[in-house]
Amino acid sequence: MVNVTSTEPVDSPATGCPIAPVVDIVFSRWTTPILWQLNSHGRHRFNDLRDLVGGITAKVLTQRLRQLERDGLVTRTMHAEIPPRVEYEITDLGRSLAPVFAALVSWSDEHLRDVGDARASYDRSGKPQT
Amino acid sequence: MVNVTSTEPVDSPATGCPIAPVVDIVFSRWTTPILWQLNSHGRHRFNDLRDLVGGITAKVLTQRLRQLERDGLVTRTMHAEIPPRVEYEITDLGRSLAPVFAALVSWSDEHLRDVGDARASYDRSGKPQT
DNA sequence: CCGTATCCTTTGCGATACTG
DNA sequence: CAGTATCGCAAAGGATACGG
Numbered sequence: 001m002v003n004v005t006s007t008e009p010v011d012s013p014a015t016g017c018p019i020a021p022v023v024d025i026v027f028s029r030w031t032t033p034i035l036w037q038l039n040s041h042g043r044h045r046f047n048d049l050r051d052l053v054g055g056i057t058a059k060v061l062t063q064r065l066r067q068l069e070r071d072g073l074v075t076r077t078m079h080a081e082i083p084p085r086v087e088y089e090i091t092d093l094g095r096s097l098a099p100v101f102a103a104l105v106s107w108s109d110e111h112l113r114d115v116g117d118a119r120a121s122y123d124r125s126g127k128p129q130t
Numbered sequence: 131m132v133n134v135t136s137t138e139p140v141d142s143p144a145t146g147c148p149i150a151p152v153v154d155i156v157f158s159r160w161t162t163p164i165l166w167q168l169n170s171h172g173r174h175r176f177n178d179l180r181d182l183v184g185g186i187t188a189k190v191l192t193q194r195l196r197q198l199e200r201d202g203l204v205t206r207t208m209h210a211e212i213p214p215r216v217e218y219e220i221t222d223l224g225r226s227l228a229p230v231f232a233a234l235v236s237w238s239d240e241h242l243r244d245v246g247d248a249r250a251s252y253d254r255s256g257k258p259q260t
Numbered sequence: 261c262c263g264t265a266t267c268c269t270t271t272g273c274g275a276t277a278c279t280g
Numbered sequence: 281c282a283g284t285a286t287c288g289c290a291a292a293g294g295a296t297a298c299g300g
Contacts, residue, residue, distance in 0.1 A: 016182065017163035019234040025245060027157035029272085033147035046282055054146065057274060062283065066258065072248025076258055083281040084280080093244050096237065103233040104149040107226065114223050115155060118202025128196065128206055159292085176262055187294060192263065213261040214300085 025071055026097060030056055030064045035097065038074060038090040046086050068094075155201055156227060160186055160194045165227065168204060168220040176216050198224075 026032065030053070037052045038044065044052065050061055065088060068074040073094035079085040156162065160183070167182045168174065174182065180191055195218060198204040203224035209215040 017166045019231060019238060020163060021242060022234050022238045023157055023162050027153055032153050033150060036147045070249055070252040071245050078259060086282060093241060096241055100233045100237055101149060103230045104152050107230055108149060108152045111223060111226055112151060115201050119200055122200040129208060
């Protein structure tokens, strides 16, 4: 979490990096897959979303959803029924991240293999010399 | 860190989210400001980079630079002098992230204020009801 | 100068049990 | 169903001291 509005210096990895705030907002752990699912498959109930994301516990999913709701990227709708039904949906602000995600998909398609190659090469012989 | 090459399921926030691997690579803590500095201001020595990034300790900077080097995003050049001189530079692969960063800058310009507003609104009255 | 080693605190997360 | 409460561990990160 970071101070989004002020121009004061922050302790986070920010100084001189203009995209540090948005990185904090969008790329915290689990937030990307959550937003991705809500963006591609519409509105979802809590447990459905939990299954879609996969591997996340209820506690952490709740934490992340609360954060995303506070940041205006996701809405939470409570239906007063028994048993209770809660639905989460991405907002227009959340959908506005589409170009960012598209850029990442594009980069993955073009360059992810290069990273794998670099790692293999590094692990074989490239270790840093003193 | 994530298994980049295989198609096997991973435990990370990945299942069904195609950009999970690149998020792991590029948006780990401190990596974005490091890449940003190396991308905007060229080659740098270790301590210069440390000052440019700001707030990062030598230990953590070393860890992140090793990771970036292994992933092929940064090069490390040792000059055998006394005192020693080590220079870090972004690679072509690292520079290929430019469109991603550009998309993030653009989104910040257009929507970061909305997040601040959403937070203020949420903290005032929007807390989740049971 | 460029790290590494060590210690220690903090943070995050999983597991489990429980509630409206 | 959709969480919350509590516990406990494990990893990440800071501070400091030291080494090639």
